[in-house]
Amino acid sequence: MMLVSGGIARAQDGLPDPLVSTDGTKITSAKEWKEKRRPELLEFFAREMYGQSPGVPEKMSFEEFDRDREALDGKATRIQIAIYPGGKPGPRIDLLIYVPNGVEGPVPAFLGLNFWGNHAIHKDPGIRLTESWVENNHQPYVDLKGVDANRATDETRGVNASQWPVEMILSRGYAVATMYREDVAPDHEPYFGSGVPPLYPELQRGEGNWGTIAIWAWSLSRALDVLENEPLIDARRVAAFGFSRLGKAALWAGANDERFALTISNESGAGGAKLFHRGVGEDIQRLNSLFPHWFSRKFRAYIGKDKELPFDQHLMISCIAPRPVYVASAIEDRNADPEGEFEGLKAAEGVFELLGAKGLPAERWPEVDVSVQGGIGYHVRAGRHDVTDFDWEQYLKFSDKHLKGK
Template identity: 40%
Template structure:
């Protein structure tokens, strides 16, 4: 029986776990997904070679044209400048490095990378963007306080949208740096506002103007939005990590939460150097199936955050079924590399079931490689992680956040592939 038929049957019987059925319309959702293994011309894909040479480039191009926009291919000369190094950070358990990456000769455009690395080097590293400046990830007073504008800026941590000393460590529970270091992994992070502020009409305040053609004033309708800009920055962080002998650059895991989870997925889809991809509560425009029209929708997201995606994406406001891709195909673009998707039971806006189902519907692509994805269209319940294949998933009790529980699952999943 076709997996889609099985799923429809099970939903009709209403046997999905109660934690996935909190919305009165959950059992009534009906949709038809694009076949991830069939080209737009109708060719069925049965081999890895056809996936990599025909279908995968087609899917990438569809996302570029209709969702995230094209990432410019212009070669930007990078310059890596060490800002500080401490070999006795975190009570002597880690080395802390801070590196500035310049994107232009006039030093107007740059991003700062904060790294914590355990003593056993070279090491695999989790890399992700943060929401409030690098100083928010840990109370370590050696971290430079970002001078960039911050969107969500409450006093006393921020004054006039700029970080103060009181912002140190305010998001430390999101990062669990000590836990990650103790597990033998490094952590690297960049403030996403270094690349583009997270606000409407902010594109020219970020790095996008570096890529404009003569006379251009904003990206074209099929060129990148902020998600694409932020994803580009993650790849530039990886460029640096390939030059750092303390890092095993073949084992870099890109992760992100919420809008930065969407970013991590797009970065991992485009840049196959990332060895693993983690989506934490990424929801609409990330891991969730958009055709379910459950929780946040394309129209709602584009109205609230019109700068995130390319201009063409707005054509699909309230027209999800006309979008030539859906987000199980974004997960499939990561194959054969491991991918982990995480949801939260009280985060129905992000559509936990839809996030799980993207992994389920991406599984046939992993199967082409002889790899195990998700084995059932019916997800397990709260605190029952699935991670014995190359696609991992868990549903955590609680709200839209990153928690120590999430990090426990990510570390455990990564251990399976990196021999920790």
């Protein structure tokens, strides 16, 4: 039996069924999914949660300002490109790219936003220091003591390198591409006062405004536009990657933009991979209270209704199908509800299988530090909210399977 609430069909257990359309029609073919169900789900999430995003900006331009073919002691070619979403002069987003040398190309790539500036992912002195605002709060996995009045200094080079094992990724034949979240949209007050948001004032009006998670997701697509013009990279084999709030953005980017060949979410939690219906971990009230800019204001209407939602995150993840998706959790990251992230994937599995992809080869939440990989991948590792070499080892293995042979 299916119930219909808020325009989304729900199974008897209260969890929405991704294969039942808003009019109650059972989706039984790839054609019905592509032409009917997927578009209505994307429209629903844009309207009710993430906010409406624009398309490719007409005046967007980009300029390469650095290409060093002997970077990292000759291991890589470093490319730096300034992206101007509204054209020059205007907001600038720096895209940093490392391409492995000595590898037959074009090569696949991981593309993701970073937390503290491109210069923070590696000590390479050739990386341009961001001119955007940088937080100086203490974090358990990065030392920010070198930040001066919310500005980056040379002392902050490489402070986030542990989450971006560039040499490991390059050694496996992949390129790395990244942008700084604050270049794109501020994660501090005034929330929509710099970066991309001022280019689209009309999208900040009303309850269905364009939230920061969606703005970050949109920027990943704009970076992919740029990568399509780089001959060293195979833009048909680019994985969208993100950690924590940026993992939420990576999932939304992967759901919307079918050019992303693979999507990786590292501990994205609430508003990312975990199910709200479980009532475990971070909830809608906390999201909207602590981070009022992340989602559209319309999402606030669901505060206190986590277990009764007429939708949930597995519907958004379903929109990535049949392209592969990997979600990772950490056992100590209780806010992200690791088991709820696993359940979010399992609830999306039917769509992947309908479209001819493999699902997640685990019926129960796996043991700690055990990776399960099919068309969907998942692991929960020991430790806290972070990105570790163990995580990247699983992503590389998963990507070898799905991108290397493509």
